[in-house]
Amino acid sequence: MPTEPITIKTPRGHELAGSLELPTGLVRGAALFAHCFTCTKQSRAAVEVTRALARQGIATLRFDFTGLGGSGGDFGRAGFASDVEDLVASANHLCERFGGQILLxxxxxxxxxxxxxxxxxxxxxVAAIATIGAPADVPHVLGNIKGDLAAIERDGEGEVTIGGREFQLSREFLHKTREIDLPEEVARLKLPILIAHSPTDQIVGIENAGQLFDAALHPKSFVSLAGADHLLTKPEDAHFIADMIAAWGARYIPMKSEWPMPEQGVVVCTGHGKFGTEVHTPSHRFIADEPRSYGGDDTGPTPYDLLNAALGTCTAMTMKMYAERKGLPFEGARVAVTHERNHAEDCDHCEGEDSQVQALHRVITLLGDDLTAEQRNKLIEIADKCPVHRTLEGRLHVHTKVGGE
Known part of the structure; x- marks a missing residue:
């Protein structure tokens, strides 16, 4: 997905480093992702979830909390209250840029x-909130800190180890982390909530999910991440919850009514990245792109993929329609189509320097052992009469005019 570096100024005067995952096509809304304790915006969960949401048309920001990753400030003095301040600053940035409600x-x-x-x-x-492995008891995270917390309370600061990394923590950090009563906060929210948690989470037990779910008001949902660890280190677990949140979140950030869904034909809108476009038909929408080898993001079929697909799908449909009408023992077909741009070089009948003869190569595999040789030949003959085939080999003209005039 196209990724844009973002810098956000906090009320405390330092900068947060963020990465905004943008949809290849149009933006239907925005979301904000908060990473785990002492992780960064590059954690597996952060990357997978934000990119999955972007595939749904939701621009999603992941950023490093104060003092972590590429963000400024002192992590050791920040605490939970500082994380909340960082989220508010980041949410304001998203709302000002994209408007409307955002997903947290x-x-x-x-x-x-x-x-x-x-x-x-x-x-x-805020449109809705989704959590993954969240603690109901925020001070619980202090149990994952290796160090003399009593000495920090007494002396004002001290060195600790969190997740194998050394940090200098302050008394302020401990106090700010202990102050929050999260179930009480959740009980006041009147927002859709999805709570995802693994019953085998060894860091934050499943009972935390139960407390949060009980405190939350409807509409509320629970997703079990059975077999997953707390950090979602297995790719399949991260992919699963990313897609679940993306599908759930899209319910609360609906398609924009002003998007161009034509009465006939297609409308193609430029998107993000170098080549990304979004194609709208009267009832469908999808992405077209170029491969990474051409400088694209490879988020959708290429224009020539679509050209090949037009011939291949029309061929298959035409043969099936004919076979059903004639009652043939037809069990289906596979149609492979490739495009040859340099056909003119090998075409003996092409004359003149301006000739630009190209070729589409089509391989049709008919399924059905009961088809006779005559029936097979007739189906191949019918394939050459499909409407797209006739269009491509006919006298096709493209008429262009400037819109909005």
Whole structure:
């Protein structure tokens, strides 16, 4: 997906480093992702979920909390309250850029942070909230810190180890992390909530999900991540919850009514990235792109893929329609189509320097052992009469005019 670097200024004066995952096509809305305790925006969950949402047309920002990754500030003095402030600043950035309500998504302590931040962001600006492995008891995260917390309380600061990394923590960090009553915060929210949790989570037990779910008001949903670990280190677990949140979130960020869905033909809209476009038919929408080898993001079929598909699908449909009308023992077909741009070089009958003869190569495999040789030959003959085939080999003209005049 196209990724845009983002820098967000916080009220404390330092900058947060973010990555905005953009849809290849049009943007239907925006979402904000909060990473887990001492992780960064590059965690597997952060990358997978934000890109899955972008595939649904939802521009999604992941960023590093204060003092982590590429963000400024002092992590050791920040605490949970600072995470909430970071989320509010980031949410304001998204709302100002894209307008409308946004989706909040958080992993582990990031999940607790989005729940606590929702009121401060403003309920009129938040469409829904999803959490992954979030603790109901925020001070619970202090149990994952290796160090003398009592000495930090006494002396004001001290060195600790979190997830194998060394940090200098302050007394302020401990106090700010202990102050929040998350179930009480959740009980006040009147927003759709999805709570995802693994029953085998060894870091934040499944009972946390139960407490949050009980505190939440409807509409609320629960997704079990059976077999997953807390950090979603297995790709299949990260992919699963990413797609689940993307599908669920799209319910609360609906398609924009002003998007061009034509009465006939197609409308193609330029999108993000170098080549990304979004194609709208009267009842469908999909993405077209170029492969990475051509500088694209490879998020959809190429224009020539679509050209090949037009001939291949029309061929298959035409043969099936004929076979059903004639009662033939036809069990289907596979139609492979490739495009040859340099056909003119090998075409003996092409004359003149301006000749640009190209070729589509089609291989048709008929399925059905009971078809006779005569029936097979007739089906191949019919394939050459499909409407797209006739269009491509006919006298086709493209008429262009400037719209909006």
């Amino acid at each position: 998504v958080g992993h582990s302590l990031g999940g607790a942070a989005v729940l606590a931040a929702a009121d401060m962001i403003g309920r009129d600006r």
